[in-house]
Amino acid sequence: MVTTRYPTTTGHGATPTLEALFRPRGVAIAGGFANPTSPGHHVLSSLRESGFPGHIAVVHPGESSLQGVSAYANLESIPGPVEMLVLAMPAVAVADCVEGIRRRAYHRKDLQVVVAICGGYAETGTPEGIARQQELVHGCHNAGVRLVGPNCQGVLDNRSRLDTTYLTGASRRASGISVLSQSGSMGAWLALEWASLPVPVGLSKFVSLGNMADVEMTEVLAYLAEDQPTRAIGLYVESHVQARALLEAAGAVALRKPVVLLKSGRSSVGGEAVQLHTLSSDLSHDAAFRQAGLIQAERVDDFSAILSAFDRLPLPLGGRVAVLTNAGGPGLYTIDTLMKHGLAPGHFSNPTRMTLAATLPAHSLLGEPQGYVNMTAAVSPRQTAQAVAAVLRDPGIDAVLPLFIPTRWGAAELMAQELLQLLPGVRRNSLDKPLFPVLLGGAAVSRARQLLEENGMLTFGTPDAAAAALGALVRFALGRQAAPTGD
Amino acid sequence: MVTTRYPTTTGHGATPTLEALFRPRGVAIAGGFANPTSPGHHVLSSLRESGFPGHIAVVHPGESSLQGVSAYANLESIPGPVEMLVLAMPAVAVADCVEGIRRRAYHRKDLQVVVAICGGYAETGTPEGIARQQELVHGCHNAGVRLVGPNCQGVLDNRSRLDTTYLTGASRRASGISVLSQSGSMGAWLALEWASLPVPVGLSKFVSLGNMADVEMTEVLAYLAEDQPTRAIGLYVESHVQARALLEAAGAVALRKPVVLLKSGRSSVGGEAVQLHTLSSDLSHDAAFRQAGLIQAERVDDFSAILSAFDRLPLPLGGRVAVLTNAGGPGLYTIDTLMKHGLAPGHFSNPTRMTLAATLPAHSLLGEPQGYVNMTAAVSPRQTAQAVAAVLRDPGIDAVLPLFIPTRWGAAELMAQELLQLLPGVRRNSLDKPLFPVLLGGAAVSRARQLLEENGMLTFGTPDAAAAALGALVRFALGRQAAPTGD
Numbered sequence: 001m002v003t004t005r006y007p008t009t010t011g012h013g014a015t016p017t018l019e020a021l022f023r024p025r026g027v028a029i030a031g032g033f034a035n036p037t038s039p040g041h042h043v044l045s046s047l048r049e050s051g052f053p054g055h056i057a058v059v060h061p062g063e064s065s066l067q068g069v070s071a072y073a074n075l076e077s078i079p080g081p082v083e084m085l086v087l088a089m090p091a092v093a094v095a096d097c098v099e100g101i102r103r104r105a106y107h108r109k110d111l112q113v114v115v116a117i118c119g120g121y122a123e124t125g126t127p128e129g130i131a132r133q134q135e136l137v138h139g140c141h142n143a144g145v146r147l148v149g150p151n152c153q154g155v156l157d158n159r160s161r162l163d164t165t166y167l168t169g170a171s172r173r174a175s176g177i178s179v180l181s182q183s184g185s186m187g188a189w190l191a192l193e194w195a196s197l198p199v200p201v202g203l204s205k206f207v208s209l210g211n212m213a214d215v216e217m218t219e220v221l222a223y224l225a226e227d228q229p230t231r232a233i234g235l236y237v238e239s240h241v242q243a244r245a246l247l248e249a250a251g252a253v254a255l256r257k258p259v260v261l262l263k264s265g266r267s268s269v270g271g272e273a274v275q276l277h278t279l280s281s282d283l284s285h286d287a288a289f290r291q292a293g294l295i296q297a298e299r300v301d302d303f304s305a306i307l308s309a310f311d312r313l314p315l316p317l318g319g320r321v322a323v324l325t326n327a328g329g330p331g332l333y334t335i336d337t338l339m340k341h342g343l344a345p346g347h348f349s350n351p352t353r354m355t356l357a358a359t360l361p362a363h364s365l366l367g368e369p370q371g372y373v374n375m376t377a378a379v380s381p382r383q384t385a386q387a388v389a390a391v392l393r394d395p396g397i398d399a400v401l402p403l404f405i406p407t408r409w410g411a412a413e414l415m416a417q418e419l420l421q422l423l424p425g426v427r428r429n430s431l432d433k434p435l436f437p438v439l440l441g442g443a444a445v446s447r448a449r450q451l452l453e454e455n456g457m458l459t460f461g462t463p464d465a466a467a468a469a470l471g472a473l474v475r476f477a478l479g480r481q482a483a484p485t486g487d
Numbered sequence: 488m489v490t491t492r493y494p495t496t497t498g499h500g501a502t503p504t505l506e507a508l509f510r511p512r513g514v515a516i517a518g519g520f521a522n523p524t525s526p527g528h529h530v531l532s533s534l535r536e537s538g539f540p541g542h543i544a545v546v547h548p549g550e551s552s553l554q555g556v557s558a559y560a561n562l563e564s565i566p567g568p569v570e571m572l573v574l575a576m577p578a579v580a581v582a583d584c585v586e587g588i589r590r591r592a593y594h595r596k597d598l599q600v601v602v603a604i605c606g607g608y609a610e611t612g613t614p615e616g617i618a619r620q621q622e623l624v625h626g627c628h629n630a631g632v633r634l635v636g637p638n639c640q641g642v643l644d645n646r647s648r649l650d651t652t653y654l655t656g657a658s659r660r661a662s663g664i665s666v667l668s669q670s671g672s673m674g675a676w677l678a679l680e681w682a683s684l685p686v687p688v689g690l691s692k693f694v695s696l697g698n699m700a701d702v703e704m705t706e707v708l709a710y711l712a713e714d715q716p717t718r719a720i721g722l723y724v725e726s727h728v729q730a731r732a733l734l735e736a737a738g739a740v741a742l743r744k745p746v747v748l749l750k751s752g753r754s755s756v757g758g759e760a761v762q763l764h765t766l767s768s769d770l771s772h773d774a775a776f777r778q779a780g781l782i783q784a785e786r787v788d789d790f791s792a793i794l795s796a797f798d799r800l801p802l803p804l805g806g807r808v809a810v811l812t813n814a815g816g817p818g819l820y821t822i823d824t825l826m827k828h829g830l831a832p833g834h835f836s837n838p839t840r841m842t843l844a845a846t847l848p849a850h851s852l853l854g855e856p857q858g859y860v861n862m863t864a865a866v867s868p869r870q871t872a873q874a875v876a877a878v879l880r881d882p883g884i885d886a887v888l889p890l891f892i893p894t895r896w897g898a899a900e901l902m903a904q905e906l907l908q909l910l911p912g913v914r915r916n917s918l919d920k921p922l923f924p925v926l927l928g929g930a931a932v933s934r935a936r937q938l939l940e941e942n943g944m945l946t947f948g949t950p951d952a953a954a955a956a957l958g959a960l961v962r963f964a965l966g967r968q969a970a971p972t973g974d
Contacts, residue, residue, distance in 0.1 A: 037896040119850055166895045169931055183816025188892055189927050196929025238819055264819035299951050329670025332725055332751035363606055405675055408653045409524040440676050442683025444656055464786050
């Protein structure tokens, strides 16, 4: 999308403004109430469903209340604090919007941030759209108010129970994952995918940035770097008027917290779609992003798996991996996939080999190749857990990937119970090496994955997702060890 | 795995033997009945669950029946036809097995094929294992009987209702997809993944080939080339003693039917795991496989999507693709993914552009870039279907990918119903261009996908799977147009 960026407003410290973005004392919604399927109603529903504890009000001249929330004739007349305004008015009404913002800011002095969700601005590429966006940006600037969007879905924060989006299925569970996205619908996709997992992935903060006419991704990124609950940051980027600035900002953050990047508009045609030919050279240089310490995800499912792993697993000390499998074919497939991500197999110590030989079924293959154990389909759940524990103790191994497929005689739930019993450290998150259990079989292992996840163990549904996550953790860990200023 | 290949038995026409592999008049199971979880019991369960209409018997000296099936003291004494023997005896009992096979073949003259499911043969890499395999191969050869395996799961044929495997969750629905696999557990993985889809993928034939001591992948592949119900062939290959022979055989088949390849042991370490250093140079040459016209899948989910597309969609005439989306971010992601697979966007004709402009919501983006339509989240189900129909009619477009994500105001089911109503050709499979509908949102679109699939429309869960499938169909179609002998 085309963004017309207004020079950064001086006199705004980033932190107080973004505090109001994530923890406003009160929120008002203006416009978008023409009928029950209009955006204002969806935002109001999201705010109420999230259990937002602050003040909520609605601007609607014709009603006294909507969905049980008090309505007022104009923004200025709302009693109580309004630190955030969610603007759902059509873009053609921009003059009215600006006037309302001006009056609220002048008379009440509480408004901090406007979230403009509607489209019809610069992203249309039309002179009118660009002019409207400039008018909105100027109006907010003159009122001393920051602007998120326009053409965005605003913000979700599961800790402050704020939700101005109209995502469906977004988890209300707080995690250590925060996501910044240029596209609101990309957030919608992630929310629905995460809700469909055996145990839904939680979110700390989500910000849909839209046209970034004022608040830029770099600014929110800097905020998240300091945000204690955020352990891993996901960025969805289509284009950026200042790709180098993003690279710099993200690179600085990436020394301290993992920053995982998902990009579109990489191909020349995708680039054309976002009308940013001039930027494609910056954006297509994957090497630059890598060099800045950012972790790039190839696919949406990898993006999710990598973020979850950073949120929930300890970092490995190195990249020496062990794979234990009850199925040969999928085991080899996993080895190949790990190698694609640049990982190297570890070497088992002699005590580990002896323990494995004493524990596992007769025809098991131990360390052929190095770091690989085919326990065969005859392995019992107890033996599986014992073997995983033995390999975790080996000082030559940094991370363990147990691979399991249910058979007619081996149910996944039994294996899960044994794993939890033999690895009590998982419950207390006190394992010092990351474990990447892959349970193959979709619906057939759903219950077992729930059992493991509810007891604190992250699980994966494919070797591909686990290998992407493991590769990312190893790269981040080694990069941090090498960085002079890493903490 | 190490395979000790016996010279191809002369005097066996491939076709009669493989007829007995897929449609035996009678099946006997010997061994593996030590306890209720032994392999013989699982094979017997599979055979009974598949509804095999032929004669079934069991060799068990101590019992008169097992699971309601008559048991006999030895193979020779079974009355009625025994064209297939499933051998579930431990490898150490190979001398007894060979003697039983010899006597049955000599006295009854009905035995055609032995499926040896147990391990403990050449795959162990031990001198005893290799010797046992040689003894079994010689025994079968001398008896004029073909051998599948050892160390395999044998065969599943949904049309003849034969199942000697012990897969869990394998679909009993017949489709046009046949899969040959060196690994039985790879079949298990596919079966469970396919069973977990909103509408399970069916199978025509599945053969787990194991050590391939006698019957080779090339031979079954040649059979499938002539097999009328098989429309698409999937190969899972870890290694092959005759990689070049496989390449040649598959290349010949690929002129007539799509052959989709999934490989492990591509990395040097994966290659080490299959103990086939000498072959890694052949196997790692993806270019050779591409040149032979084979289609390589990068991941298991792509493998499944590609096979389903070949089975159920018409081939495109070219690679000019159109994407219609109700969500910008996922739309751009899709464009990028299509480009990765070498696809090019089509150009809409002027009538198509006019129809789209008259049909779609005001802020829709038409043809920016070419071949891309962002219908915006405001698009209605009816408008979606009308736009898809208009683009399908455009002579400049070879394939259409409609992308949909449910919103708070747009349910997937309504969109599905409108698509089915406006594209009645889908019900009769008479659309002449392939359609690749991607429904994002996991569980949230499961019902809509069922609705579409039950009415004959193939659907996809991610842009990645759809793009892999579309890329494969285009490559196959263009390759066939270019091939001098293509039919």
